[in-house]
Amino acid sequence: AQSVTQPDIHITVSEGASLELRCNYSYGATPYLFWYVQSPGQGLQLLLKYFSGDTLVQGIKGFEAEFKRSQSSFNLRKPSVHWSDAAEYFCAVGVRNNDMRFGAGTRLTVKP
Amino acid sequence: DAGITQSPRHKVTETGTPVTLRCHQTENHRYMYWYRQDPGHGLRLIHYSYGVKDTDKGEVSDGYSVSRSKTEDFLLTLESATSSQTSVYFCAISETQGSEQYFGPGTRLTVT
DSSP states (O other): OOEEEOOOSEEEEETTSOEEEOOEEEOSSOOEEEEEEEOTTSOEEEEEEEOSSOSEEEOGGGOEEEEEGGGTEEEEEESSOOGGGOEEEEEEEEOTTSOEEEOOOEEEEEEO | OOOEEEEOSEEEEOTTOOEEEEEEESSOOSEEEEEEEETTTEEEEEEEEEETTEEEEOTTOTTEEEEEEETTEEEEEESSOOGGGOEEEEEEEESSTTSOOEEOOOEEEEEO
């Protein structure tokens, strides 16, 4: 069955520290991969996407993600977290001509 | 930001009453989606549309119906609201199925 797993429900990091949010997927076909961010009371905003090509993709707000086919992973990273990065992050997987599936989300808390 | 609006933004209704949520887009995207967001579940697809009068069921379609009479509008109807349908509902749009989706601000629905 197709699935998207975000193993960490909640992560706390100190401001200025590095961040890595994990995402694993199970899909039969080569997927499109996305990360979204949701601030409280807001809709989801697209951070970055991977369709093909270079497996390291850059997004907005200083985020990047790396696609590793052998591990079925698409982890999100940021070298230095800012207090404004506190939000919920969703990994999503799409397959051409099919539905997009979302992970359950990882809530990020940033300590001063 | 993509031109997507949802109305109403908040609604409280009683069990057994019908409820209609509206999504309006100004991007002329072919695909439109309705999701519900609940803690621990991420986003789950209710229904989607791939053109005027063309709709299909998603993962959690029971108790919901949709209609799309114009490219720009996608309506979600709860024929007889139940407490289990208390949730935050998001509309999204995309140019093709499987590609990145852009989300509206959400509607918080409470069924008492």
